[in-house]
Amino acid sequence: MYYYEDCRRLKISDLKKLGCLTYGQHGTMPLIWKSNGEVTAKINIHLYITSEDPKIILEYTCNGDPRKYQIDLITMPSNLGRGVIWYFRCHYTGKLCRQLYLADGYFLHRSGLKNTIYSIQNYSKKSRQLYKYFGGLDSVDNAEKKIYAKYSKPYYNGQQTKWYKKSMKYLKQLKNSENMLSRLIR
DSSP, X not given: OEEGGGSOEEEHHHHHHTTOOSTTEEEEEEEEEEETTEEEEEEEEEEEEOSSSOEEEEEEEETTEEEEEEEXXXXXXXXXSSSEEEEEEOTTTOOEESEEEEETXXXXXXXXXXXXXXXXXXXXXXXXXXXXHHTTOOSHHHHHHHHTOTTOOSEETTEEOHHHHHXXXXXXXXXXXXXXXXXXXX
């Protein structure tokens, strides 16, 4: 079982930040992943950004095996009427996406990955609800800070908001579970 969060990703947004997605762009660009300051992975991206057939070619080594394959880039007009939106076309599934995940040695659309889930899918229903409201906060203190933050709205027209009621309910559950956990640890 793999988690999407643990997979290396190739993102359109990263290519845009590096200035790679402009027509007429040709060349090779290294993409490096680091962990704790150490290089953990490196690939070369060969750019062929033409108006007729934009594409990139990925070249890297995975588990000692050299890999080199093409990924087509597709553009669609923005719904705002300004510019275009870039997408990868997965060479395995043919689906359009804005990020590809490295699994089994290839960068693929997430539907092409086998035995891969988001880590939150392993949580219980109650834990997912708590995560939804508190974004994975690890303590009651942090949860209270979110509820009583400067711009949170506990009341509207003199009545408690639905968000505030639900948040207080889950805060109570979080406090109960934290108390229960501290009793078990003692």
